[in-house]
Every structure is written in structure tokens, then in C-alpha cells.
Amino acid sequence: MNTPSSRGSRSVRARAAGAVAAVVVTALGAVTLVSCGSDGNDGGAPAFSERPTAPDTASFSGDHPSSVASAAKSRIASAQASASSAAASASAQEASRQASVGAEAERSRQAAENALKGVEGGGNALNEVGMTGKPRSDTNGLLTVVVTITNKTSAKASYAVQVDFLDPSGKVVETRFVGAEDLAPGERQQPLVISRQPPEPVLTPRLTKAQRY
Numbered sequence: 455m456n457t458p459s460s461r462g463s464r465s466v467r468a469r470a471a472g473a474v475a476a477v478v479v480t481a482l483g484a485v486t487l488v489s490c491g492s493d494g495n496d497g498g499a500p501a502f503s504e505r506p507t508a509p510d511t512a513s514f515s516g517d518h519p520s521s522v523a524s525a526a527k528s529r530i531a532s533a534q535a536s537a538s539s540a541a542a543s544a545s546a547q548e549a550s551r552q553a554s555v556g557a558e559a560e561r562s563r564q565a566a567e568n569a570l571k572g573v574e575g576g577g578n579a580l581n582e583v584g585m586t587g588k589p590r591s592d593t594n595g596l597l598t599v600v601v602t603i604t605n606k607t608s609a610k611a612s613y614a615v616q617v618d619f620l621d622p623s624g625k626v627v628e629t630r631f632v633g634a635e636d637l638a639p640g641e642r643q644q645p646l647v648i649s650r651q652p653p654e655p656v657l658t659p660r661l662t663k664a665q666r667y
Contacts, residue, residue, distance in 0.1 A: 562645075566614035566633030569667050577665035582606050583615055585661050588646075590653070597649040599659045605637035607666070612636055616663040617647045622655055629662075 570577070582605065588598040603613045612635040619628040628651050634643040651657055 562633050562635065563631050565612075565635070566616075567631040569612070569614035569633070570616055570631065570663055570665055573663055573665050575663075577614075577663045579613055579664040579666040580661065582666065583613065583661060583664040585617070585659060587659070593648070595653055597651070597653070597657055597659070599647045600644050601632055601647055601661075602642060602644050603634045603637070603664075604642040605639055605666075608639050610636055610638055611666045614663075614665045614667065615647075615661070618660045618662045619649050619651060619657040620660055621657060627651060627657065 582603065584602045586600045586602070588600060590596065590598075592598075597619070599617060601615055601617065603615065605611050605613075612633065614631065614633045617630050617632070618626045619630070621627050628649055630647045630649070632645045632647050634645065637643065647659070649657060649659070
């Protein structure tokens with residue numbers, strides 16, 4: 455026959471055993487959840503690594519950004535160099551053209567001066583030559599004369615012209631020569647005569663000689 459004390463002892467042991475079993479079941483359940491989460495097949499939370507692995511760049515396609523930037527800089531530098539070279543070439547060509555024009559103008563001036571040597575009076579072509587002035591605002595303040603030479607004969611001809619610049623007293627302070635070569639009948643040219651004197655005192659241009667030869 456069981457006494458009340460023995461029944462109480464068994465009840466206490468039963469409760470203790472039940473508690474231990476519950477703890478074990480809970481622990482096992484936690485382990486199972488962690489295991490499922492680590493597999494990633496049951497919709498559980500993703501697993502993270504404390505040290506991320508660097509990507510395998512060998513599997514990437516295309517150029518590296520640094521390579522693309524370097525190539526772009528290289529193309530820009532090449533384009534700039536080409537533009538600079540083209541600008542330098544154009545500048546050199548313009549300088550050469552101006553030098554050629556200057557040389558031709560000097561040759562023509564010298565030919566006109568030579569043609570007028572020994573010519574008496576105003577020459578044989580004053581009626582074929584005229585003069586008009588240009589505004590100083592268009593010539594950087596320089597006194598500039600447009601000489602209009604027209605071949606009014608029926609044969610090809612060359613012309614030499616002398617223009618003198620006179621001060622207010624009527625004294626010749628500068629003489630310039632200009633010419634036109636091999637003008638066909640009726641052909642006209644308009645060379646410029648530019649004074650190199652200061653703007654003051656004001657000078658007056660004069661058509662002194664014009665010779666057809």
C-alpha cells in the first residue's frame with residue numbers, strides 16, 4: 455500500500471523528468487531550424503559569411519572601367535593633338551600666303567618704280583587712272599588710297615603709278631609706287647597705296663604720274 459509520502463515523491467520525479475524532456479525537445483527543434491536555414495532550400499533565412507569572398511573577375515565580360523577611362527583619355531588626347539596640328543598647319547599656310555602676297559606686292563612696286571624712271575611730266579596714262587580714299591576707321595587710322603587702273607586701249611598693257619603725299623604746306627613728305635601688269639583691254643585693277651606717316655599733320659594724296667608700257 456502506497457503512503458501519501460511515496461505518492462508525492464513519484465509525482466515530483468515525474469514532473470522533473472517531463473521538464474528535462476521538454477528542454478531536450480526544444481533544443482532539438484532549434485538545431486533543426488538552424489540546419490534548414492543553412493541549406494536555403496526551405497525558405498529559411500539566408501546564411502551570411504563573416505568574410506565575404508572576392509568576386510571571380512575572370513568570369514566577367516567587357517573591359518574594366520579603368521581600361522575604358524584610359525582608352526577614352528587616349529582618344530581625347532589624340533583628337534586634341536590632331537586639332538592642334540591642323541591649327542598649326544593652317545596658321546603656317548596663312549603665314550606663307552601672306553608672305554607670298556607681300557613678296558608679290560613688293561615685286562610689283564619695284565617694277566612700277568623702275569618703269570617710271572625717266573618719265574617726263576605726268577606720263578601717258580593719267581586718264582586711265584583714278585584715286586579714291588578709304589575711311590580711316592576701316593584702315594586702323596592709316597591714310598589709304600584706292601588706285602583704280604583701267605586699260606582703255608585695245609591691246610594688253612602694264613601700268614605704273616606714282617602717288618605723292620603732301621603736308622598742309624604742299625611739301626611732298628612721302629612717295630609711293632604701285633602698278634598693274636598685263637591688263638587685257640577693258641580690264642581693271644584696284645591696288646592700294648598706304649601712307650606710313652603719322653596721322654598728324656593730315657596729308658593729302660596726289661596722283662603724280664601714270665605710265666602705260
